[in-house]
Amino acid sequence: MQTAHRFDHIGESVIREMTRLAIRSQAINLSQGFPDFGPPPEVAQAAVDAIQGGLNQYTITWGYPPLREKLAEIYTQRLGWSVEPDEHIVVTCGVTEALAAAMLAILNPGDEILILDPAHETFRPGAKLADARAVSVVLKSPDFRIEREALEAAITPHTKAMILNTPHNPSGRVFDEEEITTVIELVTKYDLVLITDEIYDRILYDGRVHVSPGGLEPLRERTITIGGFGKTYAVTGWRLGYAIAPTPLARALKPAHDFLTICAATPLQAAALAALNLPESYYEQMREAYHARRALMADILTELGFIFTLPQGAYYILADYRHLPIPQAQWNANRFARWMTTEVGVAVVPGPNFYANPEDGEGLIRFAYPKKLETLHAAAERMDRLKG
Numbered sequence: 001m002q003t004a005h006r007f008d009h010i011g012e013s014v015i016r017e018m019t020r021l022a023i024r025s026q027a028i029n030l031s032q033g034f035p036d037f038g039p040p041p042e043v044a045q046a047a048v049d050a051i052q053g054g055l056n057q058y059t060i061t062w063g064y065p066p067l068r069e070k071l072a073e074i075y076t077q078r079l080g081w082s083v084e085p086d087e088h089i090v091v092t093c094g095v096t097e098a099l100a101a102a103m104l105a106i107l108n109p110g111d112e113i114l115i116l117d118p119a120h121e122t123f124r125p126g127a128k129l130a131d132a133r134a135v136s137v138v139l140k141s142p143d144f145r146i147e148r149e150a151l152e153a154a155i156t157p158h159t160k161a162m163i164l165n166t167p168h169n170p171s172g173r174v175f176d177e178e179e180i181t182t183v184i185e186l187v188t189k190y191d192l193v194l195i196t197d198e199i200y201d202r203i204l205y206d207g208r209v210h211v212s213p214g215g216l217e218p219l220r221e222r223t224i225t226i227g228g229f230g231k232t233y234a235v236t237g238w239r240l241g242y243a244i245a246p247t248p249l250a251r252a253l254k255p256a257h258d259f260l261t262i263c264a265a266t267p268l269q270a271a272a273l274a275a276l277n278l279p280e281s282y283y284e285q286m287r288e289a290y291h292a293r294r295a296l297m298a299d300i301l302t303e304l305g306f307i308f309t310l311p312q313g314a315y316y317i318l319a320d321y322r323h324l325p326i327p328q329a330q331w332n333a334n335r336f337a338r339w340m341t342t343e344v345g346v347a348v349v350p351g352p353n354f355y356a357n358p359e360d361g362e363g364l365i366r367f368a369y370p371k372k373l374e375t376l377h378a379a380a381e382r383m384d385r386l387k388g
């Protein structure tokens with residue numbers, strides 16, 4: 001049977017594979033980035049109410065109207081231009097769909113899109129779906145800084161767009177003003193479209209403040225701003241995200257979304273509106289809880305001898321295991337991550353998974369810590385054997 005060549009060099013998601021391996025091995029799952037706690041009760045109740053109240057059919061393709069109105073209000077403030085619910089917003093089935101729809105909307109076959117490695121594993125396949133070429137620019141460990149020279153060197157006459165994920169998974173970087181200025185200069189100089197992935201926009205540490213690049217004047221006309229609900233409200237299984245873009249870009253996005261999915265789940269969109277109506281105290285408590293999780297995870301890994309940089313945002317630690325006092329520390333990252341999962345009982349993601357050139361991620365594994373503190377303590381107990 002002949003199948004398409006589109007996915008010849010793209011296997012299944014390694015992150016999801018690690019979750020399946022974790023389930024089979026009864027490992028504590030610190031691989032895939034999802035919480036082991038639920039959403040706020042009022043958000044869960046809003047979903048139940050929506051289903052029982054009859055919101056069970058397709059909603060408008062661009063999203064449940066009251067949700068889009070609320071998003072328009074929030075993003076008009078954030079982006080500094082008048083975001084119209086009917087014109088500029090598309091509610092999608094997760095950030096994953098928003099990214100794929102954005103790439104389908106702007107890339108022609110043969111176009112190139114810049115991706116900063118390490119990168120979330122959905123970016124490259126998204127470009128493939130659009131028959132475009134993902135061009136990687138490696139952010140060097142341990143600082144993971146965007147450097148102008150490296151970024152500019154990757155731009156060719158075929159470069160059409162760039163994806164910027166901030167706060168960044170898996171490095172934990174929140175790109176600073178100097179780096180964003182570099183992005184602004186190059187995106188405008190080379191007439192690119194910027195696609196932002198801001199799924200961790202509410203998970204920042206040490207008083208950092210999230211800035212949506214699409215709100216900065218030179219980028220307003222050329223940015224597709226993407227956000228999601230899964231991480232902020234602990235509902236990754238609800239598959240809800242959105243894209244916000246100026247009219248010409250939104251017009252191209254809409255048919256991509258329409259014919260991929262028709263619409264995201266209606267009752268869950270109603271519950272997402274309840275989430276957006278949560279008081280500011282919800283976010284303050286969530287940030288506090290994530291500071292505690294980050295501190296615990298960092299203490300555990302430091303004590304064991306992992307080397308890493310403390311995340312500035314999001315909820316991952318990308319750690320170098322090569323100095324652990326055990327023979328397995330000499331293994332490659334794929335073998336080490338699988339051993340961690342099946343033998344140690346703590347599932348992690350191998351670093352090479354985040355790089356176009358797997359060599360660049362050798363010696364690294366990613367821990368996800370959106371977990372109850374007791375889960376992280378239990379993982380620490382299991383990892384005791386890494387002390388040799």
Ligand SMILES: Cc1ncc(COP(=O)(O)O)c(C=O)c1O
Nearest residue numbers: 033094095096120169228230241
């Ligand atoms: C940077 C980044 N983008 C996108 C996604 C996927 O988002 P969603 O579950 O909303 O599709 C993730 C999930 O971990 C992520 O870390």
